[in-house]
Amino acid sequence: VDEKRLVAILGAGRICARHIKAIRSTGVLDVSWVVSRTPERAAAVAAEHGVAHHATDPAEALADPDVDAVVVAYPTQDHARLTMAAFAAGKDVVCEKPLAWTAEEARAVLAMANARGRRLAVCHIRRYWAPCVRLKELSLRLGALRRVSWNYRAEQHWPEGWRTQPPGGYLLDAHVHDADLLRWLLGRDPVSVYAHGCNRADGGGLLHFLAADGAAASFDWDGAMAGRSYPHHVEHHAEVLGALGWARLTITGEDVSVEHFIDGMDGPLTDHALIADAVAGSWPLMWAAFARYLATGEQPSATAADGAIAVEMILGAVRALESGAIVPLVSD
Numbered sequence: 001v002d003e004k005r006l007v008a009i010l011g012a013g014r015i016c017a018r019h020i021k022a023i024r025s026t027g028v029l030d031v032s033w034v035v036s037r038t039p040e041r042a043a044a045v046a047a048e049h050g051v052a053h054h055a056t057d058p059a060e061a062l063a064d065p066d067v068d069a070v071v072v073a074y075p076t077q078d079h080a081r082l083t084m085a086a087f088a089a090g091k092d093v094v095c096e097k098p099l100a101w102t103a104e105e106a107r108a109v110l111a112m113a114n115a116r117g118r119r120l121a122v123c124h125i126r127r128y129w130a131p132c133v134r135l136k137e138l139s140l141r142l143g144a145l146r147r148v149s150w151n152y153r154a155e156q157h158w159p160e161g162w163r164t165q166p167p168g169g170y171l172l173d174a175h176v177h178d179a180d181l182l183r184w185l186l187g188r189d190p191v192s193v194y195a196h197g198c199n200r201a202d203g204g205g206l207l208h209f210l211a212a213d214g215a216a217a218s219f220d221w222d223g224a225m226a227g228r229s230y231p232h233h234v235e236h237h238a239e240v241l242g243a244l245g246w247a248r249l250t251i252t253g254e255d256v257s258v259e260h261f262i263d264g265m266d267g268p269l270t271d272h273a274l275i276a277d278a279v280a281g282s283w284p285l286m287w288a289a290f291a292r293y294l295a296t297g298e299q300p301s302a303t304a305a306d307g308a309i310a311v312e313m314i315l316g317a318v319r320a321l322e323s324g325a326i327v328p329l330v331s332d
């Protein structure tokens, strides 16, 4: 008897295969449905990955009583609607980032999960990148944190369409990840944001978040850096600065390093050990955490509430960028 719990994937796009492989790598979950708008695509993806059922209407998968959990990997505009439909059908949900298209929708989704007692997680994959985990571990040894910075350099050819529509546009689609990462590393909620730049994949700019105690977290990006083609050759540089020292991370394409200095303890040290396959290796780790969550209720590193705050942070940053004003962020 196969005891595996079954997952339906809504969306058969670029990210679908990563989910299928990582879900199966848990050993306790399997995929039983793939849903896409296009019948040929749904059938082809199901056949390629040996998935039993496919459909063009999410309702068909949601009506299957053998399905325990649903991955929402449709365009972001559909995340809240489909997540709530899955809750109404009695399913738990792993929602692709961003959790929702607006902060209001994100709150509605959280409220329904709580009201129905359903489990909801969000795919903030950077929290599972090995070098980011290392940076987080080091940040906990740096004393009172003062500043986190994270930047992104790429040569982008971003698809237009749903990914770049207002209100969030490119920044919501691409960099909600980075808003979540900044808050995670800083270990507290920002209360305001200011920003400048151009909300386009081939643009650039700076988002600067402030916490109530003056600690700062900034993200800057440039999408027009020749030779750093997205996604495999993107560069990231990050620094976490605390009262006792600093930790730095550099990712240049395939090459990753983490350095740190902690007063009276050790360093500066450079660590190349944890970095192999940093991005590809993160998907099984993320799904292992989701499998535990679905089975036991133990929350994953990025909770649904974290996903909602990340949406609020990045949409606040977009408003700041458009208005030139400092935008307060609501935290509760």
Ligand SMILES: NC(=O)c1ccc[n+]([C@@H]2O[C@H](COP(=O)([O-])OP(=O)(O)OC[C@H]3O[C@@H](n4cnc5c(N)ncnc54)[C@H](OP(=O)(O)O)[C@@H]3O)[C@@H](O)[C@H]2O)c1
Binding pocket: 010, 011, 012, 013, 014, 015, 016, 035, 036, 037, 038, 041, 042, 072, 073, 074, 075, 076, 096, 097, 098, 123, 124, 125, 162, 173
């Ligand atoms: N966590 C991560 O690192 C990560 C990375 C990439 C994407 N994502 C997220 O995953 C979700 C899906 O992204 P993707 O890259 O897989 O997208 P994609 O390649 O464009 O695929 C989108 C899927 O949704 C279906 N769909 C339904 N209604 C649609 C509509 N009105 N317009 C376009 N497609 C529609 C498409 O159907 P057809 O099959 O008929 O086209 C397709 O199956 C997004 O929320 C994205 O933000 C997350």
